[in-house]
Amino acid sequence: MTVLNPGTTRSTGEAPVLPRPPIPVEEIGEATIRLAGDSGDGMQLAGTQFTHTSALLGNDISTLPDFPAEIRAPAGTLAGVSGFQIHFSSSDIHTPGDQLNTLVAMNPAALKTNLKDLEPGGILIVNSDAFSSADLHKAGYPSNPLEDGSLKGYRVFAVPITKLNREAVAELKLSPREADRCKNFFALGLVYWLYERSLEPTLRWIQTKFSKNPSIMEANTRALKAGYNYGETTEAMPVHYRVSKAKIPPGRYRKITGNEALALGLTAASKQAGLPLVYASYPITPASDILHQLAELKRYGVRTLQAEDEIAAIGAAIGAAFAGALGVTGTSGPGICLKSEAIGLAVMTELPVVIIDVQRGGPSTGLPTKTEQADLLQAMFGRNGECPVCVLAPCSPADCFHMAFEAVRLAIGFMTPVILLSDGYLANGAEPWLIPDPARLPKIPVQFAQPHAGSNGAAVFHPYARDARLVRPWAVPGTPGLEHRIGGLEKEDITGNVSYDPANHEHMVRTRAQKIANIAKDIPELTVTGPSEGDVLVLGWGGTYGSIITACQRAQRKGWKVAQAHLRYLNPMPRNTGEVLKRYRKVLIPELNGGQLRLLIRATYLVDAVGLNKIQGKPFLVSEIEAKIEELLRC
Amino acid sequence: MSTTMALPTLTPKDLASDQEVRWCPGCGDYSILAQMKKALAGLGIPREKFVFISGIGCSSRFPYYMNTYGFHTIHGRAPTIATGLKLVRPDLSVWVITGDGDGLSIGGNHLIHAIRRNMDLKIILFNNEIYGLTKGQYSPTSRIGTRTKSSPLGSIDTPLRPLSLALGADATFVARTLDVDVNHLTETLKRAAAHKGTAFVEVYQNCKIFNDGVFEYATDKSVKADNVLYLQHGRPLVFGKDRNKGIRLHGLNPEVVELGNGIALDDLLVHDEKADEPSLAYLLSRMVYPHFPECIGVFRCVERPTYEDVLNKQMDDEIARRGAGKLEDLFASDETWVVE
Numbered sequence: 001m002t003v004l005n006p007g008t009t010r011s012t013g014e015a016p017v018l019p020r021p022p023i024p025v026e027e028i029g030e031a032t033i034r035l036a037g038d039s040g041d042g043m044q045l046a047g048t049q050f051t052h053t054s055a056l057l058g059n060d061i062s063t064l065p066d067f068p069a070e071i072r073a074p075a076g077t078l079a080g081v082s083g084f085q086i087h088f089s090s091s092d093i094h095t096p097g098d099q100l101n102t103l104v105a106m107n108p109a110a111l112k113t114n115l116k117d118l119e120p121g122g123i124l125i126v127n128s129d130a131f132s133s134a135d136l137h138k139a140g141y142p143s144n145p146l147e148d149g150s151l152k153g154y155r156v157f158a159v160p161i162t163k164l165n166r167e168a169v170a171e172l173k174l175s176p177r178e179a180d181r182c183k184n185f186f187a188l189g190l191v192y193w194l195y196e197r198s199l200e201p202t203l204r205w206i207q208t209k210f211s212k213n214p215s216i217m218e219a220n221t222r223a224l225k226a227g228y229n230y231g232e233t234t235e236a237m238p239v240h241y242r243v244s245k246a247k248i249p250p251g252r253y254r255k256i257t258g259n260e261a262l263a264l265g266l267t268a269a270s271k272q273a274g275l276p277l278v279y280a281s282y283p284i285t286p287a288s289d290i291l292h293q294l295a296e297l298k299r300y301g302v303r304t305l306q307a308e309d310e311i312a313a314i315g316a317a318i319g320a321a322f323a324g325a326l327g328v329t330g331t332s333g334p335g336i337c338l339k340s341e342a343i344g345l346a347v348m349t350e351l352p353v354v355i356i357d358v359q360r361g362g363p364s365t366g367l368p369t370k371t372e373q374a375d376l377l378q379a380m381f382g383r384n385g386e387c388p389v390c391v392l393a394p395c396s397p398a399d400c401f402h403m404a405f406e407a408v409r410l411a412i413g414f415m416t417p418v419i420l421l422s423d424g425y426l427a428n429g430a431e432p433w434l435i436p437d438p439a440r441l442p443k444i445p446v447q448f449a450q451p452h453a454g455s456n457g458a459a460v461f462h463p464y465a466r467d468a469r470l471v472r473p474w475a476v477p478g479t480p481g482l483e484h485r486i487g488g489l490e491k492e493d494i495t496g497n498v499s500y501d502p503a504n505h506e507h508m509v510r511t512r513a514q515k516i517a518n519i520a521k522d523i524p525e526l527t528v529t530g531p532s533e534g535d536v537l538v539l540g541w542g543g544t545y546g547s548i549i550t551a552c553q554r555a556q557r558k559g560w561k562v563a564q565a566h567l568r569y570l571n572p573m574p575r576n577t578g579e580v581l582k583r584y585r586k587v588l589i590p591e592l593n594g595g596q597l598r599l600l601i602r603a604t605y606l607v608d609a610v611g612l613n614k615i616q617g618k619p620f621l622v623s624e625i626e627a628k629i630e631e632l633l634r635c
Numbered sequence: 636m637s638t639t640m641a642l643p644t645l646t647p648k649d650l651a652s653d654q655e656v657r658w659c660p661g662c663g664d665y666s667i668l669a670q671m672k673k674a675l676a677g678l679g680i681p682r683e684k685f686v687f688i689s690g691i692g693c694s695s696r697f698p699y700y701m702n703t704y705g706f707h708t709i710h711g712r713a714p715t716i717a718t719g720l721k722l723v724r725p726d727l728s729v730w731v732i733t734g735d736g737d738g739l740s741i742g743g744n745h746l747i748h749a750i751r752r753n754m755d756l757k758i759i760l761f762n763n764e765i766y767g768l769t770k771g772q773y774s775p776t777s778r779i780g781t782r783t784k785s786s787p788l789g790s791i792d793t794p795l796r797p798l799s800l801a802l803g804a805d806a807t808f809v810a811r812t813l814d815v816d817v818n819h820l821t822e823t824l825k826r827a828a829a830h831k832g833t834a835f836v837e838v839y840q841n842c843k844i845f846n847d848g849v850f851e852y853a854t855d856k857s858v859k860a861d862n863v864l865y866l867q868h869g870r871p872l873v874f875g876k877d878r879n880k881g882i883r884l885h886g887l888n889p890e891v892v893e894l895g896n897g898i899a900l901d902d903l904l905v906h907d908e909k910a911d912e913p914s915l916a917y918l919l920s921r922m923v924y925p926h927f928p929e930c931i932g933v934f935r936c937v938e939r940p941t942y943e944d945v946l947n948k949q950m951d952d953e954i955a956r957r958g959a960g961k962l963e964d965l966f967a968s969d970e971t972w973v974v975e
Contacts, residue, residue: 056972201970245974254971268962278722299953300960303722303946308748312715315708315745319688319719322706323727327719345709435971438962477704477720477727480683485652485698487707488691497654498699 023235025196025242030089032097033191035184036114037106037127038075039068039082042184047084049188051430053201055255058245059088062546063430064096064619069285069368076130076138081113088195090244094396094546096429098621102194104187106130106161108139115151123237124154125190127183129162157236161186161227168226169219178216182223189227196242199228249434256433258397258426258543259286262330262356263293265404267300270326272405273412273444278320280305280313281330285368286424287358290330310338314355318342321351322486324448324476326408330356333375334365336382336419343417344383347512349486350464350472352411352418354404359423359542361617370617371424373542374593379419380571380600386509388516390414391571393421395545398433400426403568406523409444414519415471421570423592425619426543449473451481463496470515519572526565526574534561536632537584539609541567541597544590544620551625562629567597578605586632588612590625645682647672652702658693663814663840667761668700670817674824678728686729688717690737693768694761694840697732711742714749717756718942725943728828731758735776736766739795743775750804752942753832759824760797760835761814763842764849771845783845798920798934801835802913808834809916809934814841815854819865819931826933832941852924853931862924866932871903872919874928882927889918891927908936 035050037043044065051063064085073080087097102123105111107130118124131146145151146158165186169179185202192199202224210217231237256264270277279302281291295304303320307313310331317327331339336357346353359375361367379391390410394403400422411418451461463484464472475482484496492499493507528537530552540548545566552564565580567573581587581601589598590612598611612628614620650672658664675685685703689695691710698705704727708716713731721729731749738746738760749756765783766772772785776797780789801809808830812823820838827834839850852862864874864882872882873894881903883892892898907915916934923929954960 052970056970058972058974248974250974252967252971252973254967254969256969260969264965267960267965271962276723278719280719297960297965298950299957300965301950303950305718305722307715308744311712312718312745312748315712315715316719316722318708319706319716319721320723321719322716323720323723325723341709342712349706435966438966441962477686478683478724480681483683483703485654485701485705485707487698487705488709489707 023232023237024239026239027242027244029091029243030087030093031101031195031241031243032085032087032099033102033104033195034083034085034100034114034117035104035187035191036081036083036110037104037184038109039070039080040072040075041082041106042181043082043084043106046184046188047086049202049205050084050191050197051086052205052255053192053197054086054088055253055430055432056201057197059090059243060093060246060248061089061255061431062087062093062096064425065428067369076107076109076135078109078113078139081110083110083114088243090246092246092248094550095619095622098623102191104191106183106187108135108141108145111145112139112141118154120153122154123157123194124151125157125159125187127161127187128158129160159190159230159236164226164230165223168222172215172219172222174215174219179219182219185220185223186227186230189224189229190231192224193228193231194237194240196240199224248432251434253432253434255430256398256401257289257428257430258394258400258422259289259358259428260293261397261400261433262404262420262422263290263297265401266294266326266328266354266408267297267302268401268438268441269405269408269444270301272441273326273408273446275324275326275446277302277326277328278305278317279303279328279330280307280316280320282307282310282313282335284310284332284335286360286427287330287332287335287356289427290356290358310335311342314339314342314353317353317355318346318349318351321346321353322349322477324474326354326412327352328354328356330358332358332360332368333362333378336375336378340383343389343419344385344387345488346417347383347387347389348488348491350415350512352415352474354407354411354418354420356404356420356422358427359421367617369424371543371619372592372615372617373421373423373544374596374615375421376541376570376593376596377599379421386513388513388571390416390418390516390519391421392418393542393568393570394426395542395566395568397426397429397431399568401433405441410519410522412444412446413471413522414469414515415474416516421542423543447474449475449479449482451479462494464491465494466511469518470511517572520575523569523572523574525576526567526580528563528565528580530556530563531561532563533583534563535584536560536562536586536588536629537581538562538564538588538590538625538629539567539581539597539601540564540590541570544592547620547622547625548590550622551629554622554626555629560629560633562633570597573604581605581607581609586610588628588632590614590620590628592619645676647676649682650675650702652700654699656700657696659844661843662693663763663838663842664694664697664761666814666817667759667820667838667840668697670820671701671824674821674828677825678828680728684727686717686720686727687732688713688720688729689732690734690742691768692734692737692766693842694732694734695737711737711740712745713737714742714745714754714756714758718749718752718754721754721756721943722946725755725941725947729756731756733758733760735760735762735764735774735797739775739797739800747800747804750801750806750833750835753807753939755832755941755943757827757834758836759827760837761840762797762837763840763846764794765842765846767842767845796920796923797837798835799917802917802920802935805913806835806935807832807939808936809920810835811837811839811929811931811934813839813850813854813931816931823933826936830936832939853929862928864928864930866906866908866919866930866934868906868908868933871900871905873900873903882922889922889927908933910935911937
């Protein structure tokens with residue numbers, strides 16, 4: 001394995017391409033940039049490359065890709081703008097950043113939709129070639145903002161990116177269209193110079209990616225270097241910046257998105273359980289990448305099924321679980337609606353199935369590419385009958401690995417469906433991941449039922465007999481002597497035969513509920529960061545962790561008695577949850593929904609929690625939570 | 636000690652569960668249950684290797700009455716659960732029990748996709764042209780004009796032909812049989828069991844309560860010979876009490892002809908269940924009483940790799956090519972860096 005040391009080139013002070021007297025470098029602790037352009041401009045690719053390079057350089061990173069649901073909205077329009085935001089730092093960070101220090105706008109539409117997020121005095125790099133009157137008209141600009149003085153509060157660098165990029169690749173005799181497709185790399189090269197990044201990781205990527213197309217490989221290489229050299233040689237920018245390596249726990253790292261981490265977590269759990277993984281899924285944004293990742297892992301014992309619909313996907317997962325394998329399905333909110341009846345079947349038959357919901361804006365088709373946390377109550381209650389399942393939620397992209405593993409552990413351990421609530425922000429966002437040592441991952445114990453003879457010598461098997469935790473046996477077809485029938489009709493206690501007996505039904509409903517409640521004994525307690533009692537506890541769940549912890553840290557630095565706790569286990573909640581809540585004068589629950597956890601907390605613990613609710617398809621800004629904390633402290 | 640394993644010898648009784656059978660008296664399902672036990676008992680497959688998976692409806696209670704593994708799932712979804720099971724356990728003999736409502740209405744999508752994938756499933760569709768468990772509404776196979784509680788003036792939607800649908804989804808094994816023709820039913824189930832891939836069997840099944848006698852034309856001994864045609868591979872399509880009628884092709888359409896008067900056996904269509912193209916089988920599946928005799932027997936039986944075999948081969952090939960996956964390689968499958 002190649003151990004990269006991206007810092008080496010930098011520490012000698014050499015520029016990687018063209019040695020010359022350096023433009024002064026200013027050391028800064030962190031920066032937030034956004035690359036924005038048309039959805040066909042390759043901004044997601046450029047952003048991913050910047051993230052990758054920064055991670056390899058040793059920065060802590062957090063990203064926020066933001067793209068339209070349309071694959072190619074009309075070029076140059078506001079609807080078609082695609083952006084990629086990266087926060088990179090020399091210290092521990094948890095969010096993609098509230099405000100941009102640098103914005104790259106490849107056209108007027110990108111400028112118009114993103115400028116409000118740029119800090120006053122921030123760096124604004126625009127592709128001045130894309131500001132023709134037609135371009136301005138499409139974006140709804142009555143006059144050219146590059147000329148009308150409206151950008152005077154920013155440090156504007158109008159760069160003729162299209163023209164310079166075409167010149168850089170001119171010798172290669174590409175079509176104008178092919179040449180222009182490299183301009184994202186020109187822009188990326190310029191930003192690499194601005195933040196003193198090495199070109200090497202991206203050059204390596206270009207070589208691998210375009211190995212079968214040498215002229216495109218060469219064009220992208222030249223575009224990237226030309227962008228870098230433009231910054232280096234033109235002195236258009238008087239300064240550039242250095243963000244040093246972050247001091248984060250030692251070990252081997254890689255960059256990981258939430259969806260990647262889910263795929264890896266499931267695969268690791270399947271290995272540690274010694275069970276083949278069956279992942280059945282129907283393509284849906286923003287969950288499809290999990291299917292793509294797992295489809296490549298056949299040699300890890302992973303079987304994937306692209307099912308005919310959402311119901312078939314969970315049906316196959318349940319069938320796999322019945323067969324004694326690890327059955328998993330993944331989807332987003334609309335898919336959960338379709339799977340609801342089958343989840344009920346898995347509850348009734350008490351089979352271990354993991355259901356991943358990568359939440360997006362709803363209801364209905366909603367905002368397919370935007371994040372939201374509005375499926376919590378659906379996960380809790382969205383089925384007919386008394387139908388409790390275990391519900392978990394990861395708190396960061398890297399945490400998706402851990403919580404996927406936990407979902408498998410609890411599903412198998414308690415013979416229950418587990419719903420794992422990720423979201424669009426976690427799914428596509430990236431951060432460094434401290435790679436675990438596979439040898440130190442815990443084993444997931446699996447106990448299949450074994451036949452045993454009854455008093456008359458004949459084999460007896462009771463599929464609904466239970467252990468002390470109320471868990472029923474897992475009896476796999478093909479095992480002699482365990483032949484039995486299960487199904488969606490109410491079961492008679494112990495025998496599992498169909499029963500319509502009233503007392504039995506109540507007993508079974510209560511038993512299934514108690515079994516889920518018993519999971520609380522097998523999960524960690526809720527931990528608090530900050531004072532163990534005080535004025536405000538900020539309680540969150542899921543993907544809002546980064547914004548909440550950052551806001552709370554800032555509040556604590558101001559000397560405020562503010563603590564933070566995060567629920568990754570939502571059903572059941574950690575056993576000390578009620579006790580923790582009562583130690584604070586006020587409980588604030590920020591959520592990207594109308595107040596779903598707040599409803600649960602108020603109903604369960606009779607705590608008069610206050611909500612901070614944002615339903616815009618976007619994550620919280622740290623400042624939004626900070627302001628709410630301050631407001632609560634004042635009243 | 637013997638070094639060879641004796642084939643398990645099961646009797647139909649060994650395959651009966653201890654549950655009381657609760658279909659209505661006179662229901663065609665009793666016969667199918669009895670013939671199923673008879674057919675399976677002779678296969679030499681141990682009991683624990685059979686799995687019965689059903690959806691919802693009268694027919695879907697079937698698994699409770701078999702002393703095998705069984706899963707009574709939800710409405711229309713049995714093929715999906717059977718698919719998941721088969722992906723990991725290709726060694727099991729998996730039977731999907733469904734009905735005209737379960738399989739063709741709410742579960743139509745899953746049925747066609749299981750068939751097109753050629754999962755190694757035996758799908759037995761009990762067609763009684765009515766919803767029984769919900770007390771007598773018309774079903775997707777009910778003939779136009781069927782009067783029920785939900786169609787008091789007669790149903791107006793065109794019925795689905797289950798076998799035409801299966802053939803349209805490229806089914807590799809398609810057959811039709813009758814609940815009361817016990818020998819043919821048993822033999823058809825055995826043929827389905829022997830087929831590697833999706834075996835789709837439509838069973839004309841009488842609902843004594845809500846649709847009694849709907850298949851009388853095909854089952855009443857006094858008329859059936861003129862109304863059904865028993866298919867035999869490689870034989871001309873002959874039927875009738877006096878075996879004097881046959882099916883001839885007129886252009887692209889079948890026609891009923893009487894033998895004699897210049898029409899000989901050689902002029903008749905010859906059944907070929909092994910034909911690569913399903914066109915002939917499709918044509919037969921469209922023959923409907925009273926204009927035609929309805930065909931009974933195996934319409935199509937061809938070979939095609941099963942989905943699960945191809946999937947498992949892909950896995951084996953990947954492992955042979957790149958080695959069994961190790962977690963440390965997977966974790967480091969993107970570029971990594973070390974923080975000291």
